[in-house]
Amino acid sequence: MNQRPGNQLFDAYFTARDMREVFCDQGRVQAMLDFEAALARAEAQVGLIPSAAVAPIEAACRAGHYDFAALGDAIATAGNSAIPLVKALGKQIAATDAEAERYVHLGATSQDVMDTGLVLQLRLALELIERDLAQLGEVLATQALRFVATPLAGRTWLQHATPVTLGMKIAGWLGAISRSRQRLQQLKPRLLVLQFGGASGTLAALGAQAMPIAEALAAQLQLSLPDQPWHTQRDRLVEFGSVLGLIAGSLGKLGRDISLLMQTEAGEVFEPAAPGKGGSSTMPHKRNPVGAAVLIGAATRVPGLLSTLFSAMPQEHERSLGLWHAEWETLPEICCLVSGSLKQALLVADGLEVDAARMARNLDLTQGLVLAEAVSIVLAQRVGRDTAHHLLEQCCKRAVAEQRHLRAVLGDEPQVTAELSATELDDLLDPAHYLGQAHTWVERAVAEHSALTA
Numbered sequence: 411m412n413q414r415p416g417n418q419l420f421d422a423y424f425t426a427r428d429m430r431e432v433f434c435d436q437g438r439v440q441a442m443l444d445f446e447a448a449l450a451r452a453e454a455q456v457g458l459i460p461s462a463a464v465a466p467i468e469a470a471c472r473a474g475h476y477d478f479a480a481l482g483d484a485i486a487t488a489g490n491s492a493i494p495l496v497k498a499l500g501k502q503i504a505a506t507d508a509e510a511e512r513y514v515h516l517g518a519t520s521q522d523v524m525d526t527g528l529v530l531q532l533r534l535a536l537e538l539i540e541r542d543l544a545q546l547g548e549v550l551a552t553q554a555l556r557f558v559a560t561p562l563a564g565r566t567w568l569q570h571a572t573p574v575t576l577g578m579k580i581a582g583w584l585g586a587i588s589r590s591r592q593r594l595q596q597l598k599p600r601l602l603v604l605q606f607g608g609a610s611g612t613l614a615a616l617g618a619q620a621m622p623i624a625e626a627l628a629a630q631l632q633l634s635l636p637d638q639p640w641h642t643q644r645d646r647l648v649e650f651g652s653v654l655g656l657i658a659g660s661l662g663k664l665g666r667d668i669s670l671l672m673q674t675e676a677g678e679v680f681e682p683a684a685p686g687k688g689g690s691s692t693m694p695h696k697r698n699p700v701g702a703a704v705l706i707g708a709a710t711r712v713p714g715l716l717s718t719l720f721s722a723m724p725q726e727h728e729r730s731l732g733l734w735h736a737e738w739e740t741l742p743e744i745c746c747l748v749s750g751s752l753k754q755a756l757l758v759a760d761g762l763e764v765d766a767a768r769m770a771r772n773l774d775l776t777q778g779l780v781l782a783e784a785v786s787i788v789l790a791q792r793v794g795r796d797t798a799h800h801l802l803e804q805c806c807k808r809a810v811a812e813q814r815h816l817r818a819v820l821g822d823e824p825q826v827t828a829e830l831s832a833t834e835l836d837d838l839l840d841p842a843h844y845l846g847q848a849h850t851w852v853e854r855a856v857a858e859h860s861a862l863t864a
Contacts, residue, residue, distance in 0.1 A: 424704060426542075429749030432534045433742040435478040441527035442495055443471035445631070449518060452626035456619050459513040466507035467514060470499055490735075492520035517608055517616040517623070521641050521729065525605035528741070529633060532650065533602055535745045536594065542752040543591050543657070544863060549759045550584040551856045553577075558852045561841040562678055562769040563780060565670075570780050573773060573841040576679070576764060578848040579667065581855035583759075586660035588858045593653045601650050604628040607639025610728045642725035644737070648716075651741055654748045655716045661751045662709020665702035668758060672699045678769045682761025701754040708751040715744050773841050778816030782806050784844045785820065785835070792829045801825055 421430060431437055450467040453459045476498055484494030496515045504511040515523070558577035563570045606624050607613060613620035628635040640646060671679035681701050718740045722733040773780065782802050790798035805826070809819045817839050820826045830838070837843050 424707065424750040425746040426538070426749035426753045429535060429538055429746050432531050432538070433746060435482075436473045437531060437534075438491070438527065439476060439478065439481070439495065440473040441530040442492060442523045443473060443499070444530055445518075445523050445526045446496070446499060446515060447471040448630035449515070449623075449627055450513065451630050452623050453513065453516060455626045456622045458616070458619050458623060459516060460509075463507070463510040463513045466503050466510035467499075469506075470502040475502055490520050490524060492523040496520075496523070517613065517620070518606065519609050521734070522606050522608070522639075524738075525641070526631065526633070528647075529602060529605065530631065531742070532745070535749075536598070536601075536650075538749060539654075539657070539745070539752065540591065540594055542749070542756065543587055543594075546752060546756050546759060547584060547587045547591065547859045548863070549756065550580055550587065551859045553759060553762060554580040554584055554852045554856060557764065558849055559842070559845075560764065560766050560769065561773060561845060563773050563775075570773075570776055572780055572783055573844055575845055575848040575852075576769070577852045578845075581852040583660070583664045583667075584855045584859055586663070587657075588855070588862055590653060590657045590660060591862050593656070597649055597653060599634060601646050602633055603636040603640075603646065604631065604633045605639060605641070607641055611639040611641055613639075641728060642730050642734075644719070644723050644725060644734075647737065647741055648719045648723060651716050651719045651744055654744050655712050658708045658712040658744075658748050658751055661705045661748075661755050664755060664759075665699075665705025665709070665751075669699040669702040669706065672697075672702070676768075676772065678765055678772060680763040680765075681758050682763060701758040704754040705751050705758075708747040712744055712747055715740050715747075770841075777809060777814065778839050779806055779809065781839045781841065781844055782816060784838045785816075785826075785830070788834070788838060789826065789829055793825075 421427075447468045450459065450464050454461045454464045476495070481491065481494050481498065484497075485491050488494050500511050500514050503514060554577045556577070557580065558575060560576040561573045562576055562579075564572050564574040604624065604627060606627055608615050608620075613624065616623055624635055668679060668681060670676065672681065680697070681699050683697070718736055722730075722736045722740075725733045782805075786798050786802040789802065792798075793801075801823070805819045805823055806816065808814075809816045812819070817835060820830075820835055820839075821832065826835075
Protein backbone atom coordinates (compact mmCIF):
# COMPACT_ATOMS: atom_id res chain seq x y z
CA MET A 411 0.00 0.00 0.00
CA ASN A 412 1.47 3.34 -1.05
CA GLN A 413 0.84 6.53 0.88
CA ARG A 414 1.25 9.94 -0.65
CA PRO A 415 3.66 12.27 1.11
CA GLY A 416 1.72 14.68 3.30
CA ASN A 417 2.12 17.77 5.43
CA GLN A 418 2.23 16.16 8.85
CA LEU A 419 4.59 18.41 10.82
CA PHE A 420 1.73 20.02 12.73
CA ASP A 421 -0.61 17.04 12.94
CA ALA A 422 0.49 15.91 16.40
CA TYR A 423 -0.10 19.44 17.71
CA PHE A 424 -3.45 20.27 16.13
CA THR A 425 -5.08 16.85 15.60
CA ALA A 426 -5.68 13.79 17.74
CA ARG A 427 -4.11 10.69 16.22
CA ASP A 428 -7.24 8.54 16.45
CA MET A 429 -9.26 11.18 14.60
CA ARG A 430 -6.66 11.45 11.85
CA GLU A 431 -6.90 7.68 11.45
CA VAL A 432 -10.63 8.03 10.85
CA PHE A 433 -10.04 10.52 8.06
CA CYS A 434 -6.78 9.25 6.57
CA ASP A 435 -6.80 7.75 3.06
CA GLN A 436 -7.31 4.26 4.44
CA GLY A 437 -10.22 5.41 6.59
CA ARG A 438 -11.95 7.10 3.67
CA VAL A 439 -11.46 4.19 1.30
CA GLN A 440 -12.51 1.57 3.84
CA ALA A 441 -15.72 3.44 4.63
CA MET A 442 -16.67 3.47 0.95
CA LEU A 443 -15.81 -0.20 0.61
CA ASP A 444 -17.96 -0.95 3.66
CA PHE A 445 -20.86 0.58 1.75
CA GLU A 446 -20.18 -1.61 -1.29
CA ALA A 447 -19.94 -4.78 0.78
CA ALA A 448 -23.14 -3.94 2.64
CA LEU A 449 -24.91 -3.19 -0.65
CA ALA A 450 -24.00 -6.62 -1.98
CA ARG A 451 -25.30 -8.27 1.18
CA ALA A 452 -28.55 -6.29 1.06
CA GLU A 453 -29.16 -7.07 -2.60
CA ALA A 454 -28.50 -10.74 -2.03
CA GLN A 455 -30.82 -10.67 0.97
CA VAL A 456 -33.76 -9.56 -1.20
CA GLY A 457 -32.79 -11.83 -4.08
CA LEU A 458 -31.56 -9.26 -6.57
CA ILE A 459 -28.10 -10.81 -6.87
CA PRO A 460 -26.89 -14.36 -6.23
CA SER A 461 -25.76 -15.10 -2.70
CA ALA A 462 -22.58 -16.59 -4.15
CA ALA A 463 -21.52 -13.13 -5.32
CA VAL A 464 -21.35 -11.71 -1.81
CA ALA A 465 -18.21 -13.41 -0.52
CA PRO A 466 -15.97 -12.40 -3.47
CA ILE A 467 -17.23 -8.82 -3.20
CA GLU A 468 -16.67 -8.71 0.54
CA ALA A 469 -13.19 -10.18 0.19
CA ALA A 470 -12.23 -7.37 -2.19
CA CYS A 471 -13.67 -4.66 0.09
CA ARG A 472 -10.50 -4.22 2.10
CA ALA A 473 -8.66 -0.94 1.80
CA GLY A 474 -5.27 -2.63 2.01
CA HIS A 475 -5.80 -4.07 -1.48
CA TYR A 476 -5.70 -0.65 -3.15
CA ASP A 477 -3.00 1.79 -4.21
CA PHE A 478 -4.06 5.14 -2.76
CA ALA A 479 -1.60 7.08 -4.88
CA ALA A 480 -3.06 5.55 -8.04
CA LEU A 481 -6.58 6.29 -6.80
CA GLY A 482 -5.59 9.88 -6.14
CA ASP A 483 -4.27 10.28 -9.66
CA ALA A 484 -7.48 8.77 -11.05
CA ILE A 485 -9.66 11.09 -8.96
CA ALA A 486 -8.08 14.05 -10.72
CA THR A 487 -9.59 12.76 -13.96
CA ALA A 488 -12.80 11.12 -12.70
CA GLY A 489 -13.97 14.03 -10.54
CA ASN A 490 -14.71 12.02 -7.41
CA SER A 491 -13.23 9.19 -5.37
CA ALA A 492 -15.98 6.60 -5.91
CA ILE A 493 -15.61 6.23 -9.68
CA PRO A 494 -11.97 5.00 -9.70
CA LEU A 495 -12.52 3.00 -6.51
CA VAL A 496 -15.48 1.11 -7.96
CA LYS A 497 -13.46 0.40 -11.10
CA ALA A 498 -10.55 -0.87 -9.02
CA LEU A 499 -12.96 -2.92 -6.92
CA GLY A 500 -14.41 -4.50 -10.02
CA LYS A 501 -10.98 -5.47 -11.28
CA GLN A 502 -10.06 -6.92 -7.92
CA ILE A 503 -13.19 -9.09 -7.87
CA ALA A 504 -12.92 -10.10 -11.53
CA ALA A 505 -9.45 -11.49 -10.91
CA THR A 506 -11.01 -14.25 -8.80
CA ASP A 507 -14.70 -14.32 -9.80
CA ALA A 508 -15.80 -12.73 -13.05
CA GLU A 509 -19.45 -13.57 -12.37
CA ALA A 510 -19.48 -11.72 -9.03
CA GLU A 511 -17.96 -8.62 -10.65
CA ARG A 512 -21.23 -8.10 -12.58
CA TYR A 513 -23.08 -7.27 -9.36
CA VAL A 514 -20.76 -4.65 -7.87
CA HIS A 515 -22.30 -1.23 -7.15
CA LEU A 516 -25.63 -2.31 -8.66
CA GLY A 517 -28.21 0.50 -8.55
CA ALA A 518 -25.99 2.93 -6.60
CA THR A 519 -24.37 6.18 -7.66
CA SER A 520 -21.01 7.64 -6.73
CA GLN A 521 -22.47 10.06 -4.22
CA ASP A 522 -24.27 7.22 -2.45
CA VAL A 523 -20.89 5.61 -1.88
CA MET A 524 -19.12 8.78 -0.81
CA ASP A 525 -21.84 10.27 1.37
CA THR A 526 -22.66 7.05 3.18
CA GLY A 527 -18.94 6.39 3.58
CA LEU A 528 -18.63 9.85 5.10
CA VAL A 529 -21.51 9.15 7.49
CA LEU A 530 -19.74 5.96 8.60
CA GLN A 531 -16.61 8.00 9.25
CA LEU A 532 -18.61 10.66 11.07
CA ARG A 533 -20.11 7.99 13.31
CA LEU A 534 -16.60 7.03 14.40
CA ALA A 535 -15.65 10.69 14.76
CA LEU A 536 -18.74 11.32 16.84
CA GLU A 537 -17.83 8.49 19.19
CA LEU A 538 -14.36 9.94 19.70
CA ILE A 539 -15.66 13.45 20.27
CA GLU A 540 -18.35 12.30 22.69
CA ARG A 541 -15.79 10.24 24.59
CA ASP A 542 -13.43 13.19 24.97
CA LEU A 543 -16.22 15.61 25.85
CA ALA A 544 -17.40 13.26 28.61
CA GLN A 545 -13.84 12.94 29.95
CA LEU A 546 -13.33 16.69 29.80
CA GLY A 547 -16.62 17.24 31.58
CA GLU A 548 -15.57 14.89 34.36
CA VAL A 549 -12.24 16.67 34.79
CA LEU A 550 -13.87 20.10 34.81
CA ALA A 551 -16.51 18.96 37.31
CA THR A 552 -13.76 17.74 39.63
CA GLN A 553 -11.80 20.97 39.29
CA ALA A 554 -14.88 23.15 39.75
CA LEU A 555 -15.63 21.46 43.05
CA ARG A 556 -11.98 21.60 44.08
CA PHE A 557 -11.86 25.38 43.63
CA VAL A 558 -15.48 26.16 44.46
CA ALA A 559 -14.49 28.60 47.21
CA THR A 560 -11.19 29.94 45.82
CA PRO A 561 -11.71 33.69 45.23
CA LEU A 562 -10.16 35.57 42.34
CA ALA A 563 -10.86 38.86 40.68
CA GLY A 564 -13.76 38.85 38.28
CA ARG A 565 -12.79 40.77 35.16
CA THR A 566 -15.11 42.75 32.93
CA TRP A 567 -13.76 44.64 29.92
CA LEU A 568 -10.38 43.22 31.03
CA GLN A 569 -10.55 45.27 34.25
CA HIS A 570 -11.00 44.05 37.82
CA ALA A 571 -14.65 43.72 38.75
CA THR A 572 -16.18 42.10 41.84
CA PRO A 573 -14.76 38.79 43.12
CA VAL A 574 -15.75 35.43 41.65
CA THR A 575 -14.33 32.00 42.35
CA LEU A 576 -12.13 29.85 40.19
CA GLY A 577 -14.68 27.06 40.62
CA MET A 578 -17.39 29.31 39.18
CA LYS A 579 -15.21 30.13 36.18
CA ILE A 580 -14.51 26.45 35.57
CA ALA A 581 -18.23 25.70 35.98
CA GLY A 582 -18.85 28.09 33.10
CA TRP A 583 -16.54 26.03 30.90
CA LEU A 584 -18.25 22.86 32.11
CA GLY A 585 -21.74 24.14 31.29
CA ALA A 586 -20.76 24.83 27.68
CA ILE A 587 -19.34 21.32 27.34
CA SER A 588 -22.53 19.79 28.76
CA ARG A 589 -24.70 21.72 26.30
CA SER A 590 -22.61 20.52 23.38
CA ARG A 591 -22.94 16.94 24.58
CA GLN A 592 -26.71 17.41 24.59
CA ARG A 593 -26.64 18.86 21.07
CA LEU A 594 -24.67 15.90 19.74
CA GLN A 595 -27.17 13.48 21.24
CA GLN A 596 -30.04 15.40 19.67
CA LEU A 597 -28.58 15.48 16.16
CA LYS A 598 -27.62 11.82 15.90
CA PRO A 599 -30.96 10.67 14.42
CA ARG A 600 -30.60 13.29 11.69
CA LEU A 601 -26.92 12.67 10.95
CA LEU A 602 -26.50 8.91 11.13
CA VAL A 603 -28.60 8.06 8.09
CA LEU A 604 -28.10 6.20 4.83
CA GLN A 605 -27.56 7.98 1.54
CA PHE A 606 -29.02 5.82 -1.23
CA GLY A 607 -30.82 7.24 -4.22
CA GLY A 608 -29.09 6.07 -7.37
CA ALA A 609 -28.58 8.27 -10.40
CA SER A 610 -31.11 11.03 -9.64
CA GLY A 611 -32.52 10.00 -6.28
CA THR A 612 -35.37 7.77 -7.49
CA LEU A 613 -33.66 4.35 -7.25
CA ALA A 614 -35.43 3.56 -10.54
CA ALA A 615 -32.70 1.10 -11.54
CA LEU A 616 -33.80 -1.24 -8.75
CA GLY A 617 -37.47 -1.24 -9.67
CA ALA A 618 -39.88 -2.69 -7.14
CA GLN A 619 -37.02 -4.01 -5.03
CA ALA A 620 -35.65 -0.51 -4.32
CA MET A 621 -37.22 0.03 -0.91
CA PRO A 622 -36.53 -3.48 0.43
CA ILE A 623 -32.90 -3.09 -0.64
CA ALA A 624 -32.67 0.38 0.93
CA GLU A 625 -34.11 -0.95 4.17
CA ALA A 626 -31.76 -3.93 4.18
CA LEU A 627 -28.76 -1.73 3.35
CA ALA A 628 -29.54 0.67 6.19
CA ALA A 629 -29.85 -2.28 8.57
CA GLN A 630 -26.56 -3.77 7.36
CA LEU A 631 -24.76 -0.49 8.10
CA GLN A 632 -26.71 0.16 11.30
CA LEU A 633 -27.90 3.49 9.96
CA SER A 634 -31.39 4.92 9.81
CA LEU A 635 -33.24 5.11 6.51
CA PRO A 636 -34.18 8.77 5.92
CA ASP A 637 -37.45 9.91 4.42
CA GLN A 638 -35.68 10.47 1.09
CA PRO A 639 -32.16 10.70 -0.36
CA TRP A 640 -30.33 13.92 0.51
CA HIS A 641 -27.83 14.31 -2.32
CA THR A 642 -28.30 18.09 -2.50
CA GLN A 643 -29.92 18.69 0.90
CA ARG A 644 -26.86 19.17 3.08
CA ASP A 645 -28.39 20.42 6.32
CA ARG A 646 -27.50 17.18 8.11
CA LEU A 647 -23.79 17.69 7.61
CA VAL A 648 -23.93 21.42 8.22
CA GLU A 649 -25.78 20.90 11.49
CA PHE A 650 -23.04 18.58 12.69
CA GLY A 651 -20.37 21.02 11.55
CA SER A 652 -22.18 23.81 13.39
CA VAL A 653 -22.17 21.90 16.67
CA LEU A 654 -18.48 21.19 16.17
CA GLY A 655 -18.04 24.92 15.65
CA LEU A 656 -19.74 25.55 18.98
CA ILE A 657 -17.44 23.05 20.65
CA ALA A 658 -14.39 24.70 19.10
CA GLY A 659 -15.59 28.10 20.28
CA SER A 660 -16.30 26.88 23.81
CA LEU A 661 -12.85 25.31 24.01
CA GLY A 662 -11.40 28.52 22.62
CA LYS A 663 -13.06 30.39 25.49
CA LEU A 664 -11.39 28.00 27.94
CA GLY A 665 -8.05 28.51 26.21
CA ARG A 666 -8.44 32.28 26.17
CA ASP A 667 -9.20 32.41 29.89
CA ILE A 668 -6.25 30.18 30.75
CA SER A 669 -3.85 32.18 28.60
CA LEU A 670 -4.96 35.45 30.21
CA LEU A 671 -4.64 34.00 33.71
CA MET A 672 -1.13 32.79 32.77
CA GLN A 673 0.02 36.25 31.78
CA THR A 674 2.95 37.43 33.85
CA GLU A 675 0.92 40.30 35.27
CA ALA A 676 -1.76 37.86 36.49
CA GLY A 677 0.09 34.61 37.18
CA GLU A 678 -2.90 32.93 38.78
CA VAL A 679 -3.55 29.73 36.82
CA PHE A 680 -1.11 27.76 34.67
CA GLU A 681 -1.10 24.90 32.24
CA PRO A 682 0.70 21.85 33.65
CA ALA A 683 4.44 21.99 33.28
CA ALA A 684 6.43 19.33 31.43
CA PRO A 685 9.99 19.04 30.13
CA GLY A 686 10.33 21.05 26.94
CA LYS A 687 6.77 22.36 27.10
CA GLY A 688 6.10 26.02 26.41
CA GLY A 689 9.70 27.12 26.18
CA SER A 690 11.23 29.75 23.94
CA SER A 691 13.98 29.35 21.37
CA THR A 692 15.78 32.37 22.88
CA MET A 693 14.37 33.10 26.37
CA PRO A 694 15.09 30.40 28.97
CA HIS A 695 12.55 31.81 31.44
CA LYS A 696 9.49 31.50 29.19
CA ARG A 697 6.53 29.28 29.99
CA ASN A 698 4.13 29.71 27.13
CA PRO A 699 0.50 28.47 27.10
CA VAL A 700 1.01 26.02 24.24
CA GLY A 701 -2.17 24.04 24.94
CA ALA A 702 -4.30 27.16 25.04
CA ALA A 703 -2.79 28.16 21.72
CA VAL A 704 -4.29 25.06 20.09
CA LEU A 705 -7.70 25.80 21.60
CA ILE A 706 -7.64 29.40 20.41
CA GLY A 707 -6.22 28.38 17.03
CA ALA A 708 -8.98 25.84 16.39
CA ALA A 709 -11.63 28.33 17.49
CA THR A 710 -10.19 30.75 14.95
CA ARG A 711 -9.95 28.30 12.05
CA VAL A 712 -13.18 26.34 12.40
CA PRO A 713 -15.59 29.24 11.68
CA GLY A 714 -13.99 29.80 8.28
CA LEU A 715 -14.33 26.12 7.44
CA LEU A 716 -17.90 26.16 8.70
CA SER A 717 -18.67 29.09 6.42
CA THR A 718 -17.61 26.87 3.52
CA LEU A 719 -20.22 24.29 4.53
CA PHE A 720 -22.91 26.96 4.73
CA SER A 721 -21.83 28.44 1.40
CA ALA A 722 -22.09 24.99 -0.18
CA MET A 723 -25.71 24.45 0.86
CA PRO A 724 -27.59 25.88 -2.17
CA GLN A 725 -26.69 22.91 -4.38
CA GLU A 726 -28.09 22.60 -7.88
CA HIS A 727 -30.99 20.28 -8.65
CA GLU A 728 -30.25 16.58 -7.95
CA ARG A 729 -26.44 16.64 -8.01
CA SER A 730 -24.13 19.55 -7.34
CA LEU A 731 -21.18 20.83 -9.31
CA GLY A 732 -18.39 22.16 -7.12
CA LEU A 733 -20.41 22.86 -4.00
CA TRP A 734 -20.48 19.18 -3.06
CA HIS A 735 -16.79 19.00 -3.87
CA ALA A 736 -16.11 21.89 -1.48
CA GLU A 737 -17.36 19.75 1.41
CA TRP A 738 -15.06 16.78 0.93
CA GLU A 739 -12.10 17.99 2.96
CA THR A 740 -13.92 20.64 4.98
CA LEU A 741 -15.98 18.64 7.46
CA PRO A 742 -13.18 16.11 8.10
CA GLU A 743 -10.80 18.98 8.80
CA ILE A 744 -13.27 20.47 11.29
CA CYS A 745 -13.45 17.09 13.04
CA CYS A 746 -9.67 16.89 13.18
CA LEU A 747 -9.27 20.39 14.57
CA VAL A 748 -11.89 19.81 17.25
CA SER A 749 -10.25 16.51 18.19
CA GLY A 750 -6.89 18.23 18.65
CA SER A 751 -8.49 20.97 20.69
CA LEU A 752 -10.18 18.42 22.94
CA LYS A 753 -6.92 16.53 23.41
CA GLN A 754 -5.15 19.69 24.54
CA ALA A 755 -8.09 20.80 26.70
CA LEU A 756 -7.94 17.50 28.59
CA LEU A 757 -4.24 17.95 29.25
CA VAL A 758 -4.68 21.53 30.38
CA ALA A 759 -7.75 21.00 32.57
CA ASP A 760 -6.46 17.86 34.25
CA GLY A 761 -3.16 19.42 35.28
CA LEU A 762 -4.18 22.97 36.17
CA GLU A 763 -1.69 24.64 38.47
CA VAL A 764 -3.34 27.25 40.67
CA ASP A 765 -1.66 29.98 42.72
CA ALA A 766 -4.37 30.92 45.23
CA ALA A 767 -2.01 33.24 47.10
CA ARG A 768 -1.36 35.20 43.91
CA MET A 769 -5.10 35.40 43.33
CA ALA A 770 -5.53 36.92 46.78
CA ARG A 771 -2.75 39.44 46.19
CA ASN A 772 -4.22 40.39 42.82
CA LEU A 773 -7.64 40.84 44.38
CA ASP A 774 -6.05 43.46 46.63
CA LEU A 775 -4.22 45.28 43.83
CA THR A 776 -6.90 47.96 43.84
CA GLN A 777 -6.70 48.19 47.63
CA GLY A 778 -10.29 47.25 48.27
CA LEU A 779 -11.91 49.09 45.36
CA VAL A 780 -13.32 45.86 43.88
CA LEU A 781 -15.53 45.56 46.96
CA ALA A 782 -16.88 49.10 46.87
CA GLU A 783 -20.15 47.71 45.51
CA ALA A 784 -20.57 45.49 48.57
CA VAL A 785 -20.26 48.47 50.90
CA SER A 786 -22.48 50.66 48.73
CA ILE A 787 -25.33 48.14 48.68
CA VAL A 788 -25.42 47.75 52.46
CA LEU A 789 -25.02 51.49 53.04
CA ALA A 790 -27.82 52.23 50.57
CA GLN A 791 -30.26 50.38 52.77
CA ARG A 792 -29.47 52.86 55.56
CA VAL A 793 -28.94 56.21 53.85
CA GLY A 794 -30.52 55.74 50.41
CA ARG A 795 -29.10 54.59 47.10
CA ASP A 796 -28.01 57.91 45.61
CA THR A 797 -26.40 59.10 48.83
CA ALA A 798 -24.57 55.83 49.33
CA HIS A 799 -23.38 55.66 45.72
CA HIS A 800 -22.08 59.24 45.77
CA LEU A 801 -20.38 58.73 49.12
CA LEU A 802 -18.62 55.53 48.01
CA GLU A 803 -17.61 57.16 44.74
CA GLN A 804 -15.92 59.99 46.63
CA CYS A 805 -14.20 57.58 48.99
CA CYS A 806 -12.89 55.54 46.05
CA LYS A 807 -11.48 58.65 44.40
CA ARG A 808 -9.82 59.64 47.67
CA ALA A 809 -8.34 56.16 48.08
CA VAL A 810 -6.80 56.34 44.62
CA ALA A 811 -5.53 59.88 45.03
CA GLU A 812 -4.02 59.18 48.43
CA GLN A 813 -2.85 55.66 47.50
CA ARG A 814 -4.58 54.27 50.56
CA HIS A 815 -6.68 51.15 51.07
CA LEU A 816 -10.39 51.74 50.76
CA ARG A 817 -10.90 50.24 54.21
CA ALA A 818 -8.75 52.97 55.76
CA VAL A 819 -10.54 55.72 53.87
CA LEU A 820 -13.96 54.38 54.84
CA GLY A 821 -12.83 54.12 58.47
CA ASP A 822 -12.00 57.85 58.42
CA GLU A 823 -15.32 58.87 56.90
CA PRO A 824 -17.86 59.86 59.59
CA GLN A 825 -20.86 59.35 57.33
CA VAL A 826 -19.77 55.76 56.86
CA THR A 827 -18.72 54.90 60.39
CA ALA A 828 -21.98 56.35 61.67
CA GLU A 829 -23.78 53.56 59.84
CA LEU A 830 -21.27 50.70 59.65
CA SER A 831 -19.15 49.27 62.45
CA ALA A 832 -15.51 48.31 62.05
CA THR A 833 -16.49 44.63 62.05
CA GLU A 834 -19.08 45.24 59.33
CA LEU A 835 -16.54 47.09 57.22
CA ASP A 836 -14.00 44.30 57.65
CA ASP A 837 -16.55 41.72 56.56
CA LEU A 838 -17.74 43.77 53.60
CA LEU A 839 -14.19 44.20 52.35
CA ASP A 840 -13.37 40.48 52.61
CA PRO A 841 -13.63 38.89 49.13
CA ALA A 842 -14.70 35.56 50.63
CA HIS A 843 -17.85 37.25 51.95
CA TYR A 844 -18.94 38.63 48.57
CA LEU A 845 -19.17 35.61 46.32
CA GLY A 846 -22.93 35.54 45.91
CA GLN A 847 -24.25 32.39 44.24
CA ALA A 848 -20.85 31.20 42.98
CA HIS A 849 -21.16 27.98 44.98
CA THR A 850 -24.67 27.37 43.63
CA TRP A 851 -23.57 27.82 40.01
CA VAL A 852 -20.87 25.20 40.52
CA GLU A 853 -23.32 22.75 42.06
CA ARG A 854 -25.78 23.24 39.22
CA ALA A 855 -23.14 22.79 36.48
CA VAL A 856 -21.80 19.64 38.14
CA ALA A 857 -25.32 18.25 38.57
CA GLU A 858 -26.07 18.80 34.87
CA HIS A 859 -22.85 17.02 33.96
CA SER A 860 -23.65 14.14 36.28
CA ALA A 861 -27.12 13.75 34.75
CA LEU A 862 -25.57 13.44 31.29
CA THR A 863 -23.05 10.89 32.49
CA ALA A 864 -25.48 8.73 34.46
